[in-house]
Amino acid sequence: MASILSKKQKQKQKSTKLSDLKTLGNQLLSSRAHINNLPKLLSFVSPASPPQFVVESLLSLQSFFTPLLPDLPPSSSKPSAADGSHDDPDFIYRTWLRSKFDELVEALVEVLLSPQSDETLKEVVLDTIMEFVKFGNGGKFHSAMYHRLLRSIVYTTEPVNLLLDLLSSKYFKYIDVRYFTYISFEKLAKILDANGISEDKNVKKDGNDGEHPSKSMDQVIHKIHYLISHIPSLESSVEKTDHEMWSGSGEYEGLAGKMKADGKQHKTEKQKDKVLSADNIAKKMKLKFTKAWLSFLRLPLPIDVYKEVLATLHQAVIPFLANPVLLCDFLTRSYDIGGVISVMALSSLFILMTQHGLEYPNFYEKLYALLVPSIFMAKHRSKFFQLVDACLKSPLLPAYLAAAFAKKLSRLSISVPPSGALVIIVLVHNLLRRHPSINCLVNRGGGGETVKDDLEAEQRAADGADGTGTGSADKSIKKSGMDPFDNEQSDPMKSNAMRSSLWEIDTLRHHYCPAVSRFVLSLENDLTVRAKTTEISVEDFSSGSYATIFGEQVRRRIKSAPLAYYKAAPTSLFSDSESQFPGWTFTCEDSKRKNDSADENRKIDKERDHSPVKRQRVKC
Numbered sequence: 187m188a189s190i191l192s193k194k195q196k197q198k199q200k201s202t203k204l205s206d207l208k209t210l211g212n213q214l215l216s217s218r219a220h221i222n223n224l225p226k227l228l229s230f231v232s233p234a235s236p237p238q239f240v241v242e243s244l245l246s247l248q249s250f251f252t253p254l255l256p257d258l259p260p261s262s263s264k265p266s267a268a269d270g271s272h273d274d275p276d277f278i279y280r281t282w283l284r285s286k287f288d289e290l291v292e293a294l295v296e297v298l299l300s301p302q303s304d305e306t307l308k309e310v311v312l313d314t315i316m317e318f319v320k321f322g323n324g325g326k327f328h329s330a331m332y333h334r335l336l337r338s339i340v341y342t343t344e345p346v347n348l349l350l351d352l353l354s355s356k357y358f359k360y361i362d363v364r365y366f367t368y369i370s371f372e373k374l375a376k377i378l379d380a381n382g383i384s385e386d387k388n389v390k391k392d393g394n395d396g397e398h399p400s401k402s403m404d405q406v407i408h409k410i411h412y413l414i415s416h417i418p419s420l421e422s423s424v425e426k427t428d429h430e431m432w433s434g435s436g437e438y439e440g441l442a443g444k445m446k447a448d449g450k451q452h453k454t455e456k457q458k459d460k461v462l463s464a465d466n467i468a469k470k471m472k473l474k475f476t477k478a479w480l481s482f483l484r485l486p487l488p489i490d491v492y493k494e495v496l497a498t499l500h501q502a503v504i505p506f507l508a509n510p511v512l513l514c515d516f517l518t519r520s521y522d523i524g525g526v527i528s529v530m531a532l533s534s535l536f537i538l539m540t541q542h543g544l545e546y547p548n549f550y551e552k553l554y555a556l557l558v559p560s561i562f563m564a565k566h567r568s569k570f571f572q573l574v575d576a577c578l579k580s581p582l583l584p585a586y587l588a589a590a591f592a593k594k595l596s597r598l599s600i601s602v603p604p605s606g607a608l609v610i611i612v613l614v615h616n617l618l619r620r621h622p623s624i625n626c627l628v629n630r631g632g633g634g635e636t637v638k639d640d641l642e643a644e645q646r647a648a649d650g651a652d653g654t655g656t657g658s659a660d661k662s663i664k665k666s667g668m669d670p671f672d673n674e675q676s677d678p679m680k681s682n683a684m685r686s687s688l689w690e691i692d693t694l695r696h697h698y699c700p701a702v703s704r705f706v707l708s709l710e711n712d713l714t715v716r717a718k719t720t721e722i723s724v725e726d727f728s729s730g731s732y733a734t735i736f737g738e739q740v741r742r743r744i745k746s747a748p749l750a751y752y753k754a755a756p757t758s759l760f761s762d763s764e765s766q767f768p769g770w771t772f773t774c775e776d777s778k779r780k781n782d783s784a785d786e787n788r789k790i791d792k793e794r795d796h797s798p799v800k801r802q803r804v805k806c
Contacts, residue, residue, distance in 0.1 A: 202230075204242060211246025224250070224286055231293040233300035237307045240297060248314055251287055255318070256325035258284045291318065291331060298349065299342045312352055320433055327362050327433040333370040340374060340409045343402060350409065354416035360432035361467070364417050368474035371414055375481035378406065404488045411491050414482060415498070420471055420506045469508075476508040483516045496520060496530035497566070500537050510542050521552055528556055529570045536573055550587060553577060554678050557594050562606035568729040571609050575616060575724040585623040589686075590678035592617045592624060593671050596690040604699035605730030611702070612722045614691060615709050619721055627688045701735055 210227055213220035230243040258280055297303050298311045315335055322328030339346050339353075357363045487495065499517075504510045517538065520531035532553070538544035553574065561567060578591055592614050599610040618625060671686035694706045 202239075204238060207239060207242045207246070211242070211249075214246060214250055228286065228290060228293065231290065231297065233297050233302045237304060240307060241310060244294075244310070244314055247290055248317065251283075251290070252317065252321065254280075254283060255287075255321045258287065260284075261288055287318075291315065291334075295335065295338050299338060299344055299346070301344050305348055308348060309352060312349060316357060316432070327366065329366045329369070332363075332366050333373065336367065336370045336413075337374060340406050341402075343405070346409065350412050350416075354413065357432065358417050360430055361471070363432045365471060365474055367413070367417060368471075368478040371410055371478045372474070372481045374406075374410065375478070375485055378403070379481070379484050403486070407485055407487060407491055410482060411487075411494070414478060415494075415502065419502065420468065420475060472506060472508045475506055476512070479503055479507070480512060483513070492520075492527065493530060496527065496534065500534040504534055504537055510538060511544055514538060514544055514546075518546060521546075524555070526564060526566070528552065529561065529564060529566055532556075532573050533569060536577060550577070551677065554590065554594065555676055557591075557598060559598060559601050559606075562598075562602045562609070568725070571613070571728040572724050575613055578613075578617060579620060581620065583621065585621065586684055587678050588617055588621040589624045589627060589683040590681045592627060592688065593681070593683040593686055594673070594678075596688045597671070597673050599694060600690050603732065604697070604702050604735055605727075605732065607694060607697065607699070607702045608705055608727045608730055609724065611691070611694070611705050611709055612724050612727050614688065616721045616724070624684075626684070627686065699735065701738065 207227070207230065210220075210223040214223040214227065224247075227243040227247055230239045231247070232240070235243075259277070261284055294311050294315050298308055298315070303311070315331075319328045319332045319335070322331050339349055358367070483495070499513075504513065507513070513534065517531050517535045521528050521535055523531075535544075535546065535549070539546060539549065556570075561570065564570070574591075578588065595610045595613055599607045602610070618628065669686055669689070670682040672681050675681045691706065691709075694702055697703045697706070
């Protein structure tokens with residue numbers, strides 16, 4: 187029967203003209219006697235209808251329902267014999283109108299999410315739904331309808347980039363929209379975290395099918411993150427005294443929940459429209475902001491969302507949380523993962539430690555483990571090196587820890603690109619200036635303890651091995667050039683950095699890149715006149731690369747250019763090999779003699795073949 191009716195309705199819709207819809211709408215708005223036109227207009231609000239038919243029907247229905255919304259009963263209310271409402275024709279009529287209004291909202295959501303609808307129609311439908319949200323709850327903000335809208339947008343599998351942009355650009359400037367957005371996202375995140383998308387039973391009540399496979403979890407999280415990250419910061423809202431409200435009523439009681447005490451105090455006509463003060467609004471917003479973000483961060487975030495969250499957490503989230511220390515579990519868990527995730531979590535964790543009193547005992551051990559060659563080619567290396575420099579700035583840092591970081595960075599300088607070597611020179615320079623107790627790493631010769639004579643040390647070691655010696659040789663004395671630093675040790679305390687030296691920095695004076703070698707020389711001069719110089723800013727070198735070094739060399743003004751000029755054309759690569767390479771011998775002359783002797787032997791063989799004696803032998 188339903189299919190037959192639907193066919194009849196489709197036939198009627200095909201025969202209906204746009205002028206007929208205008209006539210139905212005018213009749214509905216003019217007299218209550220034409221109330222039967224309401225279901226007819228509702229039937230045209232569907233994705234299958236032409237866009238102009240949907241818009242025309244929607245204009246009439248919006249004009250009809252908007253003045254009636256404050257008087258309509260809630261969706262859950264039904265006529266009952268207890269209060270006598272089942273005999274009240276007016277109540278029955280308003281209840282029927284509420285059911286038709288709910289059908290209209292469901293039809294609008296279906297049109298909004300349909301791939302058949304064009305962008306203009308979607309924008310019109312979204313504006314209509316938000317107008318109903320504005321006065322749908324007895325003239326106040328209809329939070330349930332707004333939550334249903336957000337949930338439908340988040341859960342749909344169709345592309346909704348346009349809707350996300352429209353919501354964030356047109357409606358997130360209103361403080362009540364932001365407030366209820368945080369509440370909705372908190373609910374959605376808790377449902378996803380507890381049961382998963384496929385078990386969200388509340389979706390089915392709103393007319394959706396309720397079937398959301400687990401593979402779409404990433405899409406849902408992406409949409410929630412896009413919306414929650416595009417809500418304007420609370421900083422501007424706190425400074426305002428007159429907050430812009432979408433509901434238009436000026437009453438904050440919906441925003442505040444149930445605040446009975448503040449709702450009864452009215453001193454002036456201006457205060458009658460305000461139930462909450464600006465400070466109380468800021469506290470409420472900050473509380474909902476905190477709950478929404480904490481619920482979202484408990485979800486299994488995809489790796490790209492994880493990185494985006496960590497990249498902006500210290501600027502867009504932490505300053506506006508009610509209690510930033512609540513992020514310690516998320517950040518410490520991220521810091522323990524290792525790799526790029528740990529690097530990106532360092533900014534927020536450092537803020538919690540320095541500004542909010544968070545204690546993290548293994549912080550420097552984890553930071554020490556992040557110093558690997560790959561970090562010098564990471565995307566976020568600039569911020570990481572600035573944080574490393576800031577973390578090592580405290581004068582209370584133990585000497586062994588400062589020495590371990592200086593030595594670890596020095597060892598990395600011989601295996602990283604030139605841009606990384608420049609950053610390392612800056613970091614080591616600042617460490618030496620801040621912590622005079624590790625200057626022994628510069629003044630110590632060799633790679634560790636000094637010896638009086640290398641031959642004597644070798645002889646003692648040999649005597650100890652053969653058993654011929656006394657065996658009482660000093661085992662602490664090591665051969666010159668042996669570095670006691672353990673580069674593979676993850677614990678800075680056990681790395682023996684204080685017994686080593688910064689010989690790697692000394693080798694950079696002969697680096698193949700001129701910028702590195704020149705900078706090392708300036709470092710050496712800088713340390714000799716410590717009182718006249720200051721620390722170097724890491725920010726100027728932290729984002730360097732091959733391209734930046736090449737650009738600086740190209741822009742550099744050259745005073746004199748080297749010329750390759752010869753009075754006579756060279757006949758060999760090295761004119762005087764003995765003076766150019768002392769201690770080396772080349773066997774070019776010997777190989778030439780061998781070649782000459784080989785040629786002479788070939789000539790003798792040929793002469794023998796053509797001699798008469800040879801011919802005679804052949805005849806025989």
